[in-house]
Amino acid sequence: MHDLIHQCADGRMLDVWRVEVNRRNPGHATLEDFASSTPTWEAIEAISLSLVASYVDKPASQDGDFRNASLVLGRLLLYVELCHAMKHGDIGRVERTFLHWVFVFKKVGKHKYATELVRIMNELNHVYPPGLARAIRLNWLCNPTGKPDGFRAVDWLVELMNLFTKVVYGSSGYTRTFQLIIKQSPLIELFRKVHTLFQDNFHLVHRSVRHAPPDTASTLKVLLDELKKHNPHMCTPNRPAEVKLEDHLREGMYILQTTTGIARETEVTGTDTEEGQGEDEELDIEVDIDDLEAAE
Template structure:
């Protein structure tokens, strides 16, 4: 959720960032024409997640000069072709400064969307090592967009897991970062989601009402939470209410993708138009965040030297140490 909000802060929060024909907000106008106001006023996680996924698909199709997913599928690319296309995307459409501000903004959008999708895929797949590797990239981005608590907490967590906890505790924490309540492929979730769900049942639904909503009542009811949930499930199954949910099937976006691809072809967000200006220059928050963290590390080193002079110890690891640990 924090990663999706970071994308919103970078590309949608500033009013000037929404004015270019190649901006993310113009894509919102095609994909979600009735919800532009909602996206301009800090939407929730699900809305941003779907926007990033859908817009990312269309932008990569535009990079590869395809007009639809169907056309791409008909070409029946081999795995070698897909790898070659991925290398082309990484070399030409992520980081290549040119004299075209809208093109440069588009490069950053491609870059951060790919980083987001990698994190999302790793989390859904339960690939814990890959999640940690992705977080090393996201921590500076959190720092640069004002999410200091996220950045500091994640840094502290990764450093403790890799350099402080004993082997047994490290393994236990590692294998409980992600859980899969349903047991289905691609359905891993962060453990905090289940913790918050349990808190909902414990404190809100079964925690009493009015004057009965006390700590003593919550403690007394907490051992029975699973029994209550089992009873609810049994009633739902007996009365055939299992299908009466608010979850809908994924929307068919093929027509909207075609419209958006035509718009991108018209305005050329992934082609260099020399001299093309922009109402807003998207900041490189990754570089900015790394600069802020380097400055913080220097300050910590200075304090560590002062502590060493006084006879103390200061051997606190940093995100860079975690990155080296993960790579090697």
């Protein structure tokens, strides 16, 4: 699903670029034509800013298909932004996406996610001392490989260590005991280094199960052909849409603004409910939309 979201985002962004450069210069029928004109970096930046202003999040558009496409593109870009910020360890950018996700989670009925995001935003900006808040931000992500884009969530590393401890080096048969797993758990990193050392000495260069990034050129071509055929990113007034997509961002914002506090599902069920079902309890601490905007 993660790869699918990124491929959809890439395809839609490329199609938006195609529409915009063709609108500015009819001679640029394709992105290849635009690239062959050797545009300056300043021109590319200017077009990028124009794309955000003209093609992203247009719920009031009179073109139904264009409206839907703009909402989809807005949510895709938010996801891509979050992934990119996490991979590069930019916790400030990660934190700035939280408020948008709060609105989305409120709209789809995931109240606990929204509640916890609001809670941590409020505590980091208004409750915790600056030193503690900084320590939390610096330890939200970890980088096991040391690569510039190798940051991961801490729970991902915990699950990886669980895999090594319980499965890879957990023994088998009658020797696989709880006591043995506990005894060997501090040595997992040593086992990994010895394993890698043997593989390097025997020149086992293809030891990794990781593969090169897939070539998505053919996938993107099919997607771009379909987008060009239907032209959802070209605004055509009064064009009807078969389905009117919900604007999760603004509708979630409305829900948040019209409730007295951040609602949480009752502790009896322990699960979120669909929108409109069940009774929500108010948290002891009430945080409204003004508090969140002040934290930006």
